[in-house]
Amino acid sequence: MTTSGHPAIEYIRIDKWLWTARFYKTRSLAAQAIAAGHVRLAGHPVKPARDLRCGDSLEIAIGDTIWSVVVRGLNEQRRPAVEAQQLYEETRASSERRATQRETRLLAPVPGSDLRGRPTKKARRQIRGFNEGF
Template identity: 75%
Template sequence: MSSIEQGVLERMRIDKWLWAARFYKTRSLAAQAVAAGHVRLDGHTLKPAREIRCGDPLEIAIGDQTWSVAVHGLSDQRRPAAEAQQLYEESSESRARRAAQREVRQLAPVPGSDLRGRPTKKARRQIKGFNDSF
């Protein structure tokens, strides 16, 4: 579509909008999330081909975070993050809930989240000693 046609979009597929709004890295990931029921419109699950319009309220679950957004614009192209954020408006409750979840994760990280890669030689000896004691 040309840039002239882009301004007159009235409807577009939900998976394409989620990709353009940068909620998912690829369109196929967005389609899988919609098919799995992680995206809801007015509390109802959708199919990836469902068309949305400006003003539609969406609930998007990505991992343990839930976004409550209202569609403000439609774009058939994936643009920079600053422009993609103009396609939706997040509710204040959703913003506060995500901030609280972020704070909880920082204060009490998931056990083992600091472990990276293979154990060191010292860690392997400790593991072997622990396992041999049983």
């Protein structure tokens, strides 16, 4: 994916591609994820400077979500999300797995996920009373 008038690029660093495809907010976060082993190229761990080409398959673990994508385009600049989604194609198994995880989260939310901010004065009294009872 290039603009007219510029030659097409054949390869790009994997950390830069993850940043341009908007999997990570910064390039350094992408490099940290790669170094931690959260990104695999064709099933093998890689280093941030590894060259990525069109047709390569990646497994990207972000939190508890695992993306399996095939690289469809290369771009050196970070573009809007709509254009960034054209740089890769998610596999059918990956999209089904993510949909199942999304449904599971909706049906059984994590306990305490509805709590926001600091407890109120009344809630603090209840907590203190509960803790002093033991």
